[in-house]
Amino acid sequence: MSGIVAVHCGAGTHSSSHYVQYNKLSKKACRKGIEVLQSGGTALEAVKVVIAVLENDPLTNCGYGSNLTNEGTVETDASIMDGKTLLYGGCGALKNVKNPIELAYDICVKQVEPLPFGLIPPSFLVGRGALQFARSSGLKIVSQKALVSAKALKQYRKYQKLLDSRNNELLDTVGAVCVDNSGHVAAGCSSGGILLKRPGRVGQAAVYASGAWADSFSPETENSVAVCTSGCGEHLMRTQLAKEIAEDVKSSACPTIGLSQSITDKFLNSRFLKNVSTKLCGALVLHIDNKTGDSAVLWAHTTESMSIGFMKCGDENPKALISELPTGVSVGTKVNVSGIYNYRKKSE
Known part of the structure; x- marks a missing residue:
């Protein structure tokens, strides 16, 4: 199996004047992920590194440069899922951690470490408890000021008197999906x-x-799939869209x-969103056929646009586009x- 990394920089409304910047950032993130895979790293490790690249760039709404709360502070969310073990780690309403995806990764991998007295390791932490966990794990802790970009501050000042307004351009959640050279997948997102x-x-x-959702638990007998989403968080939570898409794509002949069909049936026509007129979502999907080894990187969105990037081990350069x-x-x-298929050569 040849490793693949795919990323998105959000589903929303992307200004055409920033298309070049989004594509450049997507390519940069893909290259970092491929470096991890080529050095023998896992899909989970690659997803962590890829999303950290996106978190460090003020162009995106995650990590440094995140949208501000109505109190003018940064609170971030992130999660990651390992398709090999089916373990998940998530963190929410997180302050002062430079890279939330690194905390989500740490929570995920530490679930296999035994605790005394039969205690169960956490899979999801929020607020002060999440920050304490990050500190104990040696992650980089920064001041609130260090997470606020000039762009985010400008937007906050512009919209602070319009608390009920919603701007599609500000919905962006970044994400990544990956398959490593052993055939296992992972997915993650940050916002x-x-x-x-x-x-x-x-x-x-x-x-x-x-x-995020990832499943390569039985790659010899079942298709593997990894999904990450973007859009209106409340709507995506009501529909549990990442898991719904993964299960539908995994079992579909195409x-x-x-x-x-999954987004149409489980999101646009969902009974959980029957009172919602404008339903905003985006999804990035990686599918591996267990019989042929063929892979597909797919993306879908109901928003005006979605920023996409992808790269395969052995490719000279990554590809990026605005759908x-x-x-x-x-x-x-x-x-x-839309998407792109990679058909496995018989000699592989």
Whole structure:
């Protein structure tokens, strides 16, 4: 199996003046992930590194540069899932941790470490407890000021008097999916949440089955799949969209059709969103066929646009693009699906 990394920088509305910047960042993240895989790292390790790259760039809404709460502070969410073990780690409403995805990763991998007296290791931590866990793990702790970018501060000042407003461009949640050279997958996501959110609000990026899902538990007998989502967190949590997509795509004869039907049936037509008129989501999917070894990187969104990047071990350069809804299609009412297939050579 040849490793693959795919990333997204959010589903929302991306200004055309920033397309080059988004594509450049996606490619940078993909290259870092491929470096991990080529050095023998796991899919889980690659996802952590890839998302950390995105968290460190103020262009995205995660880590440094996250949207500010209505109190002018940064609170972040992140999660990661290992398809090999089916373990998940998540953190929410997190302050002062430079890279939330590193904390989610730490929570995930430490679940296999035994605790005294039969105590159960946590899989999801929020607020002060999450920060304490990060400190005990030796992760980089920074001041609130160090997480606030000039762009985020400018947006906060502009919208602080409009608490009920919603801007699609500010929904962006980043994510990554990966398959390593052993054929196992992982998925993760990270977000600063919606602009002017209430302190303590946790979005789908941290929540089990909503922001990320990965399953390569039985790669010899079942297809493997990894999914990460973006969009309106409340809607994604109500529908547990990451898990729903993964299960539908995994069992579908055609991953592309499976993805389209899943978002249509489980999101756009979901009974859990019956009172929602504009339904905003995006999904990045990696599918591995257990019989042929063929892989597919797919993306879908009901938002105006979605920023995508991907790279395979052995590729000279990563590819990046901004996917857009077709002209005339109303945002939040239809899904746009696309992707790329990699057919395994018999000699591999």
